[in-house]
Amino acid sequence: MPPRSPGQSAMSARWMILPAVVLTLAMVIFPLGFAIYLSLGGNGTLPALGLGHYSRLVADPAFWSALRVTLVLFAVALVLQLVLGTALALALNRYNVVRGLVRTAILSPFMLPPVVVGMIAIVVLDPGLGAANWILESLGLPHFLWLASPRWSLLVVALIDTWQWTPFVALIVLGGLQALPARVYEAAEIDGAKGWSLFWHVTLPLLGPTLLTAAVLRSVDLLRFFDIIYITTQGGPGNATTTLNIQAYKLGFDFMDVGYASSVMIVLALIVLGSVLFFASLRKKVSW
Incomplete structure (x- = not known):
């Protein structure tokens, strides 16, 4: 041939x-x-x-409220997941005996469908019959309106997402930890670095690219967060958990204002793109 x-x-x-x-x-x-x-x-x-729909966006208080909720949820959940995921990865990397077993066990939360996670949250956080308020009552504390509180419902939703996705971040960080060069630690220990000093000045800077990779992956999901919010609160109480995604869904399917809903989603898409580009450029600066 x-x-x-x-x-x-x-x-x-x-x-x-x-x-x-x-x-x-x-x-x-x-x-x-x-x-x-x-x-x-x-x-x-x-x-x-x-540009009539975009002019309407600028003058719409509901849009600015949804934008604020989206950004607050994004910031709170991302920080919690990066901090807790890093702590969990450090623990798994330190205690080698249980690493394999625990690594397998922590896969379960982010392997669950969002519908299942939302239903679990509804059952556990039910004001009358949920396990969360039963624990509070056992400790002599008053009941709490977890998903029905205008003040705290957004934080509760962020904690639900953190419970599901912190193990995912931990696995990414654990992979980064295991790839760090041993010679750097040997040199740092010779210079007298240990404990928190070793973590802050050696481990954390070396984990920069890994943490930013996790931030890129989670920021895309957090900015377009929809399913768990819709299952647990549907954007309520009031507009306390109404993100841009929830607002666009209601505009498009409840009020049939498809053009205005599309303008909201285009703005959200630009925010997601900006977030990814920001973290990607930051990752290039901290690469080693």
């Missing part, structure tokens, strides 16, 4: 990647483009009308 020329190989490669290109266009670019079209006032038959 005669060997292929470079031109034939290039042509074969183009045909091989064609299905992936078509799928990307069909599943990503077309929906995004159509959402932008709807956000500009198009309705599927008429041309786009302009």
Whole structure:
């Protein structure tokens, strides 16, 4: 069989990647483009009308409230998951005897479907029959309206997501810990570094790229957080847990204001993109 020329190989490669290109266009670019079209006032038959929906966003207090809730939830949950995930990874890396068993056990929360996690939260945090208030009562403390409190429901939702996804962050950080060069620790110990000094000045800087990788993965999910909120609070009480995703869903499916809902989602997509680009650029600066 005669060997292929470079031109034939290039042509074969183009045909091989064609299905992936078509799928990307069909599943990503077309929906995004159509959402932008709807956000500009198009309705599927008429041309786009302009920036009216975006002008409405600027003057809409509900949009700014949803944006604030989205950013607060993002910041609180991301910090909790990175801090607790790092602490859990350090513990697993230190105690080698139980590492394999515990690593297998902690996989379960983020392997659960969000519907299951939401239903577990509803049962455990039920004001009358839930285990959480039963524990408080056993300790002589008053009952707490976990998901019905306008003041605390957002924090409770952040804690639910933290319970589910902290093990995921821990596994990423654990992989980073096991990849750190031993010679750096040997040099640091010779210089007298130990304990917290060793962690702050050696381990944490070396874990920078790993932590930022985890931050990128979690920020995408946290900014478009929807399922657990919808299952547990549906954005309530009031608008206490109404994120941009929840607001867009209600606008599009409850009020059938698809164009305005699309403009909300385009803003959210830009925020997600900005977050990813920020963490990615930061990761390049701390790479070693």
